[in-house]
Amino acid sequence: MKTDNVRREREQRPAGRGIRQSMSGLHIWAGLLMGWILYVMYLTGTVSYFKDELSQWMRPELAHQAELPDPALVAQRVADELATIAPGSPQWSMRLPDARTNSVYAFWRLAPGEAGAASGRRSFAEAAFDPATGGKVTARETLGGDFFYRFHFQFHYMPVLWGRWIAGAAAMFMLVAIVSGVITHKKIFIDFFTFRGGKGQRSWFDAHNALSVFGLPFHAMITYTGLVTLMALYMPWGERTAITTQAERQQLTAELNAFIQPGKPSGQAVPLASVADMVRQAQERWGQDAVGRVTATNSGDSTARVAVARGEAGRVSMSPQYMLFDGPTGRLLETREGVGAAAETRGVLYALHLGRFSDAVTRWLYFLVSLMGTAMVGTGLVMWTVKRRQKLADPERPHIGFRIVERLNIASIAGLSVAMTAFLWGNRLLPAGLADRGAWEIHLFFAVWALALAHAVLRPAKTAWIEQLWAATALLALLPVLNAVTTDRPLWHSVAEADWVFAGMDLMCLSLAALHAVLALRTARHRPKPRAVPTKGRGGVIGGALEEGRS
Amino acid sequence: MMPRIGPVRRAAPVASRIVAALFGGYALAALGSVAALALPMSKPQAVLTGMLASFAIYAAAVVWVFAARSALRAWAGLLAAAAPLLLAAWSVW
Numbered sequence: 033m034k035t036d037n038v039r040r041e042r043e044q045r046p047a048g049r050g051i052r053q054s055m056s057g058l059h060i061w062a063g064l065l066m067g068w069i070l071y072v073m074y075l076t077g078t079v080s081y082f083k084d085e086l087s088q089w090m091r092p093e094l095a096h097q098a099e100l101p102d103p104a105l106v107a108q109r110v111a112d113e114l115a116t117i118a119p120g121s122p123q124w125s126m127r128l129p130d131a132r133t134n135s136v137y138a139f140w141r142l143a144p145g146e147a148g149a150a151s152g153r154r155s156f157a158e159a160a161f162d163p164a165t166g167g168k169v170t171a172r173e174t175l176g177g178d179f180f181y182r183f184h185f186q187f188h189y190m191p192v193l194w195g196r197w198i199a200g201a202a203a204m205f206m207l208v209a210i211v212s213g214v215i216t217h218k219k220i221f222i223d224f225f226t227f228r229g230g231k232g233q234r235s236w237f238d239a240h241n242a243l244s245v246f247g248l249p250f251h252a253m254i255t256y257t258g259l260v261t262l263m264a265l266y267m268p269w270g271e272r273t274a275i276t277t278q279a280e281r282q283q284l285t286a287e288l289n290a291f292i293q294p295g296k297p298s299g300q301a302v303p304l305a306s307v308a309d310m311v312r313q314a315q316e317r318w319g320q321d322a323v324g325r326v327t328a329t330n331s332g333d334s335t336a337r338v339a340v341a342r343g344e345a346g347r348v349s350m351s352p353q354y355m356l357f358d359g360p361t362g363r364l365l366e367t368r369e370g371v372g373a374a375a376e377t378r379g380v381l382y383a384l385h386l387g388r389f390s391d392a393v394t395r396w397l398y399f400l401v402s403l404m405g406t407a408m409v410g411t412g413l414v415m416w417t418v419k420r421r422q423k424l425a426d427p428e429r430p431h432i433g434f435r436i437v438e439r440l441n442i443a444s445i446a447g448l449s450v451a452m453t454a455f456l457w458g459n460r461l462l463p464a465g466l467a468d469r470g471a472w473e474i475h476l477f478f479a480v481w482a483l484a485l486a487h488a489v490l491r492p493a494k495t496a497w498i499e500q501l502w503a504a505t506a507l508l509a510l511l512p513v514l515n516a517v518t519t520d521r522p523l524w525h526s527v528a529e530a531d532w533v534f535a536g537m538d539l540m541c542l543s544l545a546a547l548h549a550v551l552a553l554r555t556a557r558h559r560p561k562p563r564a565v566p567t568k569g570r571g572g573v574i575g576g577a578l579e580e581g582r583s
Numbered sequence: 584m585m586p587r588i589g590p591v592r593r594a595a596p597v598a599s600r601i602v603a604a605l606f607g608g609y610a611l612a613a614l615g616s617v618a619a620l621a622l623p624m625s626k627p628q629a630v631l632t633g634m635l636a637s638f639a640i641y642a643a644a645v646v647w648v649f650a651a652r653s654a655l656r657a658w659a660g661l662l663a664a665a666a667p668l669l670l671a672a673w674s675v676w
Binding site: 050054055057058204207208211212215256259260263266267269270271273274275280283284287372373375377381 | 617
């Protein structure tokens, strides 16, 4: 009888209350379904703010760069080297070194007829170069920090386009979860100052709120801008309708990036004019450290063109700004410094996502707030189980849906910490001469992650949490030791040399080890309360909504 | 007494909303990105504007679909929003 009344009430519910309930449901399910993927994207994306530092740490053979080399000279050295190893390449492009990198990353299109290009399978090659000599670096083969970076939007073991679509779907779910979460939450700012510690579900709820509300502008920004970075893939319809000719396509591309496209080579060999001079002209215009990238097309041919592009330092935009030079003569042909309003909007949003413009302080802020976002997703996932555990008919033998969520939570949260750290262990322990060494580091990451999942399934849930958190603690805490044993750059040495990349990495591992130890201890100490009598009063809408209609 | 409703009749409105959100929402966003071409700006700018705005349209559509009082209203709302966009898109097709 009572249920019937509730039902009737719900059918005639006032609009305000109804919308909070439906938004709460939307928030919970959008968050849960993509929660594990989002957690993984958030955490690997967060560490990618230190992608270049991570890459340096993973190539310990390359010496710490005490002072920045002259970008103009470096550009010339690498251009000379590329002329030798990639003659006839239709296009090459290098990223000049800055304070965060000690090598020059370059990629080039293989010349037509070269092995690989003919079969149509791989048309690009890439390598890291030593800024001091211009030669290819002789460090252990590794993808470095780029693995986490690429993984966070295209995953692995699948075609990149599939991965990017999955990442896009997850980001769209995240956007919906954010909007519905805000609508659900009527007392958003009061709750921000509320924390009821040691109270089980309430504490999880308060933690989730605080993490979400404090970082809300960041979370909303990072989600939307993440979609923007790949928007041409996700929403190609306007482009397909409007852009039909080759000229229109070039017009659009020019609004988006500074990669100039090669024309038809003449076949007449003319060496490239001084690249150093071109970089110097760009430095005069934008500043000493403002040059980001040098791209050349048909280098070594009479039709060669060189574009010297402005980097992201000192401007929050990725929109192309570049000076275009005639290759054989070095004469300045064009300076491009502005794009249309919509293109500039896109450039700013793109730059906000990547945060490459950041100085050290901003970069740390990015990292910390993004880590809070990771914790927001993590607490949300755990809350789903905490809230439902009390309502289980038999807490000893929960239903299959509950068990799946519980075990996936363990493997994707605690297990990911173990796997990511194992990846770094692999970087130090795999033999240097191993064929496909870089790929094996990645296989190791996935193998350890799979083991973590198996462990989470086989052990009792609470034990699995504790053991994996301790495993992560141990791996993180011992990584500085492993580094000291396997390289000649231990922590005391790094501090003495003011090598803050290596010292920072060691200290970061120790801090993260402490964090995992605290989580492990708290989990071990936690005693679930006897089933609580449903209390009246505020539990917030998210907590409260599910109780309604069940009395 | 609870009126007896079969599992299919209970699940159908929810399933309908999920389809409306996932596919109806995307279709509306895609339509919006094409409709942006009718804006008085150059083609590349209009294309980019449409792309940039599309995810906001998508998110708003999903929220609407689950906020509406019934699944039928959810679909009707999507169609109502699609009409002017379709008109704008038609003019540039």
